[in-house]
Amino acid sequence: MLKKSHHTPKTTRGERVLAEVAQAAGLRDLRWHDATLAGTPDLAAPAERVALFFHGCFWHAHEHCSCARVPRTNRPFWERKFEANRARDRRVVAELERKGWRVIALWECGVLDHTVEELAEELRGLLDGGAVYGEIWSYERRPRWQLSC
Numbered sequence: 106m107l108k109k110s111h112h113t114p115k116t117t118r119g120e121r122v123l124a125e126v127a128q129a130a131g132l133r134d135l136r137w138h139d140a141t142l143a144g145t146p147d148l149a150a151p152a153e154r155v156a157l158f159f160h161g162c163f164w165h166a167h168e169h170c171s172c173a174r175v176p177r178t179n180r181p182f183w184e185r186k187f188e189a190n191r192a193r194d195r196r197v198v199a200e201l202e203r204k205g206w207r208v209i210a211l212w213e214c215g216v217l218d219h220t221v222e223e224l225a226e227e228l229r230g231l232l233d234g235g236a237v238y239g240e241i242w243s244y245e246r247r248p249r250w251q252l253s254c
C-alpha cells in the first residue's frame with residue numbers, strides 16, 4: 106500500500122509509473138513527497154532508505170538526451186535555468202547520501218522505451234548491486250518525431 110502524505114499533491118503520470126516500478130521492484134511502505142527529506146523525493150522507502158525521483162528530461166536537463174533540447178529562443182535564459190536545476194539535483198543527492206539514503210532517479214526517457222517490469226528489474230539490480238546512486242534512462246537514440254516526450 107502507498108501511504109499518501111497529508112497534503113497529497115496530485116501525482117503526475119511519471120510519478121505513478123515510478124510508484125509501479127518501485128512496487129514491482131519489491132519496495133514496501135512507500136511514502137510520497139516526504140518533505141522532511143532533502144529535495145522532497147517523489148517516493149521514499151524508509152525501510153531500505155531509498156529515495157526515488159522521477160525526472161522529466163526537459164526540466165532536469167538530461168544530458169545527451171533526445172528529450173532535453175534547449176529551446177531555440179531565449180537560449181541564455183534556458184541554459185542558466187537548466188544549470189541551476191542540475192546544480193540543485195546534485196545538492197539534493199549529496200545531502201541525501203550524507204544522511205545515509207540511496208538515491209535512484211528514473212528519467213522520463215527511460216519510461217518511453219521500457220515496460221514497468223523491465224524498469225523494476227533494473228531498479229532491483231541497482232539496489233542489490235549496492236548502488237548508492239543510480240539512474241535509469243533510455244539508451245535509445247532516436248529522432249525527435251518518434252518521441253512522445
Ligand SMILES: [Zn+2]
Nearest residue numbers: 162167170214
Ligand atoms: Zn532523458
